[in-house]
Amino acid sequence: MSTSPDVSVVIPTLNRPELAARAVRSALAQTHANLEVVVVVDGPDPATRTALESIGDERLRVHELPERGKAPNARNQGALAARGQWTALLDDDDEWLPTKIETQLKLAATATKAEPIVATRMISRTPRADTVMPRRLPAPGEPLSEYFTVRRGLFYGDGFIQTSTIMAPTELLRRVPFTVGLRRQQELDWALRAIREPDVELLYVDEPLVLWHQDEDRDRISLQNPWEEQLEWLRANRELFTPRAYAAFTMSVLSSMAAPTRSGHVFRELLSEARKHGRPGAIDYVTFLQIWALPPAVRARLRDVIVGRRATADVH
Template identity: 80%
Template sequence: MDVSVVIPTCNRPELATRAVHSALSQTHRDLEVIVVIDGPDDDTVLALKEIGDERLRVLVLPERGKAPNARNQGVKAAEGRYVALLDDDDEWMPAKIETQLALAARATKASPIVATRMINRTPRADSVMPRRLPGPGEPLSEYLTVRRGLFYGDGFIQTSTIMAPTELLRRVPFTVGLRRQQELDWTLRALQHEDVELLYAPEALVLWHQDENRDRISLHNPWEEQLAWLRSSRDLFTPRAYAAVTMSVISSMAAPTRDPKVFRELLSEARAPGRPGALDYVTFLQIWALPPNVRHRVRDLVVGRKNADA
């Protein structure tokens, strides 16, 4: 078997079945789909039984452990050479796996991480991410974190775009307990190994649904937890990337507190081990000045217009 698709889910049978159908509809047919149900969930089990495809397997965990643990359990059960990750609220374009396998076959290292571009769909606009692919010799921690615009970054990686050798995902499991930046954390840790490289398919082959009428991990704001993670992971980032994460990602989580002490703490963190650029300072100030809903609307307007002009 070429590919095992791993889909973690819990209490979202409609979304899970949509994700499964997009995986089973791939042009590359030699795959299995492993849905890892994160704790008892009879409704999802029943919904998946109705699909009736022998390539589908369902693994029900005895208790909830959240998405990183569910992915790790799915990887342990995988029988394919590669694992392709798919969040239950996302969808794949039909040629995604075929395209990624072709790219993996041309890899220069034994353990390629193969990602793709994606369509970021919000209630207001569609945009393609990442906006550009990594440049030759560009530090990947900077590519994935440093912004070139006030409301968006150029580099990006998201869980549902990732395909990697099963052996690599077992060697480098997802960090259990980390609520945000799970794919960034995993990618940068995996890239510490000499046999690993990051490749991108230039096509947008994933549909990332950013629905705002339901709970999503990306709507949670555990800024203190994320700052502790960043500090413990400092060796994964260049000083420039470290400052960018502090002043954009973590500041976006912390800004709703409107706490001057938090403002000063993050500014100091970015400047001490980090090395901010001019745009990082401007980004930092607009994040703290504008309410989140205003920033999101302006971002979608700016990014949507830039994509239309591209």
């Protein structure tokens, strides 16, 4: 490895030594070897430090924070510690396929703007099925807030960005940090703010190069449903969304979080929010009604039947 790595991989973790070690090994196994892996341990965690020390690769650095600050803060601290021109983010419970960084760097070299964000498709793995997301890439001229939020069918995943797929200039991540304290939609919030920068564009690698483990029997942020917190964030960041995107987010993402309340008041509040400040389309109304009518487990099974497919061949 040269003294200055091209890419810094930032992995936040806490109290999941086996998962963190798996993520680190997938980063160190990249075909682009001139990288460093910066693991930010989000508070005292002797077990994780011991597990990482056993890996024995000089490209691995471990930063242990004195107290817990959650994943957005850990990512920000990792970007500050990064030595590479590029920083690639990897959640501790995900894995990369070996050519991810090599492929992203090749795409970055074709960018028309100085600070490209390069994402990839990914394989979303649940106990029932593998699906490739996003199912489509942004159309030319399509507002990215609409790409991320407006569905073309009843289920999420048409347009999508996930933390472990993101590689961006290190200086951009320092200038536009993740929002500390936001529990859900951290990458959406970051991406919508980052692409407002004048020299930034978003590029997508067409092939899935990330394995996103959605183990439903394990606690993870994406299974939490802080809908009131998310509504407050949405209202405070209305300028990041077109009216079409604002309505779609309210009637799909927010509704998915709020529907378990089975509250008619919340149902009416979100419908009013979407109609007052957004511009719902027909698919948004259909999505909204099926989210509130069907239990989450039923929706998940239907989604797997309709859009799921086994992607084992893509992984091995």
